[in-house]
Every structure is written in structure tokens, then in C-alpha cells.
Amino acid sequence: MAKQEDQFKKVISHAKEYGYIFQSSEIYDGLSAVYDYAQNGVELKKNIREYWWKAMVQMHENIVGIDASILMHPTTWKASGHVDAFNDPLIDNKDSKKRYRADVLVEDYCAKIETKIEKEVKKAQKRFGDSFDKEQFVATNPRVVGYQEKINTILSRLGKSLENEDLADVKTLIEELEIADPLTGSKNWTDVKQFNLMFGTQLGASADSSMKVYLRPETAQGIFVNFLNVQKTGRMKIPFGIAQTGKAFRNEIVARQFIFRMREFEQMEMQFFVKPGTQRKWYEQWKETRLKWHLSLGMGKDNYRFHDHEKMAHYADAAADIEFKFPFGFKELEGIHSRTDFDLKAHEEHSGKKLQYFDHEENKSYVPYVVETSIGLDRMFLAVFSKALQEEELENNTTRTVLKLPAVLAPTKAAVLPLIKRDGLPEVARKIVEDLKWDFNVSYDEKDAVGRRYRRQDAAGTPFCITVDHDTLEDNTVTIRHRDTMEQKRVKIEDLRTIIKKEVDIRSWLMKM
Ligand code: GAP
DSSP states (O other), X not given: OHHHHHHHHHHHHHHHHTTSEEETTGGGTOOTTOEEEOHHHHHHHHHHHHHHHIIXXXXXXXXXXXXXXXBOOTHHHHHTTHHHHOEEEEEEBTTTOOEEEHHHHHHHHHHHHHHHHHHHHHHHHHHHGGGOOHHHHHHHOHHHHHHHHHHHHHHHHHHHHHHTTOHHHHXXXXXXXXXXXXXXXXXXXXXXXEEEOOEEEEESSSTTTOEEEEEOSXXXXXXXXXXXXXXXXXXXXXXXXXXEEEEEEOOOSOOOSGGGSOSEEEEEEEEEEEXXXXXXXXXXXXXXXXXXXXXXXXXXXXXXXXXXXSSOOTTOSEEEEEEEEETTEEEEEEEEEEEETHHHHHHHHHXXXXXXXXXXXXXXXXXXXXXXXXXXXXXXXXXXXXXXXEEEEOTTSOEEEEEOOOTTTOSOSEEEEEXXXXXXXXXXXXXXXXXXXXXXXXXEOOSSOHHHHHHHHHHHTOSEEEEEOHHHHHHSEEEEEETTTOOEEEEEGGGHHHHHHHHHOHHHHHTTO
């Protein structure tokens, strides 16, 4: 656990030191769970967004994008259920005065049991070596089976109590499990209460005419209310999808895990409109497609898993998360939900407008069903960044800090370095930058010895360093150094573009899907 915390602290400080993420309004001591993306962070975030947009919109003939506004008519949120049901169960500790999400306290308790399972698996793996069968071990080892049964019992009771709005039982569960305030160890809890997560504000200046509006808590509703506009103007035929990326806002109670849970964050969502009755097929298909998208980035199959929901959101008939192994354990990265016709029907009822599709093959109109894929861009950023940050032991007994970002996502693709600051080398290096910048984000770096510059670029996540030396003046060749292997090759300046493109091009990465 302490090792995990150390690793997470390193992620946070590295993100600041290398210009990825700053605390918002830091000079005023920051604003809780709100962050700013710095010069490198904004590029990484943009590249993740593009990677998603290419895969989800531009590679699908039947998916189009929109960019709906953050403020929407307030009835939207009545119809979607957010005014009445977008609540978190919260509990206060009477001694520490700290506030927690009651369900998260219970889930964290289960995560600790899960860590015990992982330890047992590791021990057995060591003992049995190559002959170790993880699946069989997990299914048969009495201690592991016992742990798993305990987790299942707790989570199923939690799910039922929340579904039935039985908040008294959630408190009883916390007491029975003897869950203590993680900061102080106190078990002196208040009752569990519901808390609405939407941020409200006023639209208009005068007291009489102003209207209460909300900052959208999800981008999805902007898609639902535009469903018919897009379908008609785009002449879309079912099945088809509408995608968008954009900011969402939630007044999160527990917002302590850096950019994992923020109050202002960005979502990348796609609603796929299908014929009623076919939603399960599409749900399974999108689960598979989205996992493939994640795996295409090469961050290790073992770092992902599905978590099928027992407790559904108010709109879903099936739901699963793709969980990622963050520095603090497996947590939700993306949700895939079969949302039925709940949203479109609710908007029909509240607006009095028909939101139906005329199916020429069936010769009838219906309200389509929806399968949604929804991923937090900031959470994806954290997944990529935390996985990429590594300390490597080198052969000469030194270590290097390297940020092994997938090259397609790296903010700067190459740094061009003159070996020394004279003899015409800077001029040649500048010329290379001028040429490459048409195709890639590249930088120029002449300060310090070249070895230190390599380390700096490794830590910043730059996949290539291009060094201009005296031979360059003779034969128009440079060395190109790979961040991950540290291998250096002599290549012609005219070949640089092709060499870099091969490794950073979206096409070659997405082809792995
Ligand atoms: N439209 C469905 C929806 O909003 P959700 O599971 O509440 O579903 C989808 O959110 C994704 O948005 C999550 O999987 C997560 O990646 C991201 N997300 C949700 N709340 C977040 C927060 N407070 N901070 C950062 N990302 C968040």
C-alpha cells in the first residue's frame, strides 16, 4: 500500500515538474479537485482526444460528431433524472468532521480484501513457477475463494441497499464491517444522506426573469436532445452513433485522487442508436471494441478488466466498466451502458415533441434504444501517464526516469539537439526543426551536455532525440535516439520525417485494434 502511495505521489510531482498538470489557482492555494493542464499536458490531452475521435467518429461511416453547449434548458435534467436521482450517499465522521461517500468506504474495504487475493496469487506464482494456472488457483484455493465470497456478499448487499434507497442499512454495513475514518481511525459516523452532485447557477440578470440552470453533469444529454436534428440533417439510418467530447461538472464529495475524480472534467461519449431488441448484441460489441481501443495503445492486457454492474444507474438495463490498474488499484476508466429508450422517451414526455425514428424496412416508427460508451478524458490521461512513468536501472548502476508514453500520444515527438552551441551546428538543428514542425510537434534544445538533454527528454516523454554533430556538416546525417531502447542510429536528414511518421502515425496504432 505504501509503495502504491509513493508511486502515486511520484506521478503527481512528475506531472507538475515536467509541465503536464498544475493545481488550479495555485497562487491562492488551489481549488479542491480542480486542475489545469500545462504546456505538455494540453498536448497529451489533445492527442488522446484525437486518438478517440479518429477511432470512434472518423473511422465509422455511421457515427458523426457534435459539440453541444454546457448550459442546457433546465427541464433536460428533470427529464434525465439528474434532478431527482443524481445523488451520492454521503456520511460524515463526527470526530474528524470529514465527509465521505458511504459506498466508496465499503468499496475501499473490499479493495483491501482484493489486495490480499493478489498477494496470495503472487506467492503461489512464485511457488509453482511456469506450471502455475492462475484461473484454477483463484477458483479453488480455499483462502482466495473465502476472500472472494466475502467481497461478493458485501458488494451485493451494498448494491441492494442503494437500489432500495435503504440508507440505514448502508450505515449498518459500515458499522458491521467496523470501517473507520481512513484519516483518523474514528468509527463515530452520522447517518447516511443523499447529496445531489449538480452545480447550479442563474441564467439572466434580473431577479424576476432569471432561471436556475445547471452545468451539465454529463455530455450525453446534449446528444439525446439533438438526436432528431442529427438524424434528419445527416440522413442517418439506424444503427448510427453521435459522439462528442466536452466538459462536464460534478460537485464530487470525495475528490482526493488527483485528476481521477475532479469537479470539472472532460468526457468523450458516444450514443449508439439501435433497433429495440438488438441492444444486447450492440452492447457486447461495443464492450469488445472499446477494450480493443485501449489495448491498441500497448499498455498491457493485464492492466484492464471488465466489471459488470450489479447496481444499474436509473437508465440502464446492462452496464459494465472497463477498469484500469491505476497506482491506487483497479478503478473505473470507462463505462459502457445499455441505456434502453429511457432518455429519448423521457425527453418526449417532458418536451411534448416526438423523438422517433421511421424505420423504412419495418415500415413503422419507434423510439430507438441506446448503447453508450463513456470515458473520462482526464482519467484516460491519468491511466496513460501513470503507466508510462518508470524508473529504470541502467547497466552502469545508475537509474533514469523515463516517461514511456505511447509515441502516438506523446506531446513532443522529437527534440533536435546540436551537440555543441557553435561551429554552425545550431543553425543546422534549427533548419531540421523548421522542416519537421510542419508534420510533428518538435522542440529544440541546446542547453547542457547532450547526456543531460537526453535524460530531460526521456523524463518529458519525447520518443526521439535527433543529434546534429560535426559529421552532419560533412554528410547530412544525424543520430536518432529512441527513448525506450536508448538505441542510436545514424540516418539521413531527408529520411527523418518517414522514420518518425512510422512510429507516431495514428494509422499504424489503430491498425492494431
Ligand atoms: N453518460 C454516462 C456517464 O456520465 P459515468 O460513469 O458517470 O457515466 C463516465 O461517467 C466516465 O466519466 C467515467 O467512466 C469516468 O471516466 C469519467 N468521470 C466520471 N466522473 C468523473 C470525475 N468526477 N472526474 C473525472 N472523470 C470522471
